[in-house]
Structures are given as C-alpha cells and as structure tokens.
Amino acid sequence: MIHVSRKEHFNAAHKLWNPNWSDEKNFEVFGPCANVNWHGHNFELIVTVKGMPDPETGFVVDLKKLSTLIRRLVIDKVDHKNLNVDVDFMQGKLASCETLVMEFWKILEPAIKDITPNGGLYKLKLYETPRNFVEYFGE
Numbered sequence: 173m174i175h176v177s178r179k180e181h182f183n184a185a186h187k188l189w190n191p192n193w194s195d196e197k198n199f200e201v202f203g204p205c206a207n208v209n210w211h212g213h214n215f216e217l218i219v220t221v222k223g224m225p226d227p228e229t230g231f232v233v234d235l236k237k238l239s240t241l242i243r244r245l246v247i248d249k250v251d252h253k254n255l256n257v258d259v260d261f262m263q264g265k266l267a268s269c270e271t272l273v274m275e276f277w278k279i280l281e282p283a284i285k286d287i288t289p290n291g292g293l294y295k296l297k298l299y300e301t302p303r304n305f306v307e308y309f310g311e
C-alpha cells in the first residue's frame with residue numbers, strides 16, 4: 173500500500189463559542205478564541221489517500237484530480253469565509269479543528285472513492301496554526 177498526499181490551503185475566520193453557555197463561561201474556556209468579533213487562521217489541509225498503484229498509470233490517485241476535487245468540495249466553501257456564519261455544513265456546530273476534519277471527511281470520503289479505484293481516503297490532517305493540528309482517520 174502507498175500513501176499519497178495533497179496539501180491545500182485556506183484562510184477563514186471563526187470563534188469558539190458554545191451557545192449553551194454564558195458569555196463568562198465561553199470566555200473562561202475558550203479565552204481569546206471566543207473573541208466576539210471573530211479571529212482568523214491560515215489553515216493547511218493535508219489529504220492522504222491510501223491504495224495500490226494502477227498498473228497502467230502508476231498512480232494510486234491522480235493528484236491533479238485529487239486537488240481539483242478537494243478545492244471544489246471543501247476549499248471553495250471555506251476559503252475567505254466565516255466558518256460560524258457562512259459555511260452550510262458548520263451551522264450549529266462548534267467551529268473547532270476537530271469538527272472541521274470530521275465534516276470534511278463526510279464530504280471527501282465518497283468522492284475520493286470515485287477517483288481511487290484501488291484505495292480510498294486514509295487520513296485528514298488540518299493545521300490551524302503552524303503549531304496546532306489535528307489528524308482524523310474516519311473513526
């Protein structure tokens with residue numbers, strides 16, 4: 173099995189805020205990430221596909237097709253957006269990295285299967301800052 177990865181980039185605003193809590197509790201738990209007027213990040217999303225190379229192309233997945241798919245299905249929906257306000261699949265959800273990768277997985281997994289006949293989505297890695305990142309394997 174070979175792992176093949178593509179990195180994409182997006183900028184987005186958000187705030188960490190639990191609507192079931194008081195303002196005081198949100199500020200206590202989330203600190204500056206609960207800033208009422210939002211804050212932004214330069215996110216990096218790394219999508220890893222696992223599979224066997226096709227004997228006719230040598231590819232596990234065509235990286236150009238993978239990039240086009242990630243941009244169309246995910247990046248175009250979140251880039252230069254407010255994650256809490258503008259993004260349909262984040263409505264009513266806490267705008268953490270954990271939530272984002274789980275939502276990205278639901279969108280990307282079936283679409284990647286279609287372009288990866290001998291494999292599929294293996295891992296999503298999302299950097300929110302150069303030092304904060306999460307990884308998700310679909311379970």
Ligand SMILES: Nc1nc2c(c(=O)[nH]1)N=C([C@H](O)[C@H](O)COP(=O)(O)OP(=O)(O)OP(=O)(O)O)CN2
Nearest residue numbers: 187188205213267268269270300301302303304306
């Ligand atoms: N488990 C999670 N914890 C936190 C998340 C998250 O999505 N999941 N998010 C945040 C904030 O949105 C943001 O990432 C905090 O940024 P910051 O602490 O400023 O991160 P830096 O790496 O830039 O900070 P340094 O202190 O300079 O290293 C918080 N927690």
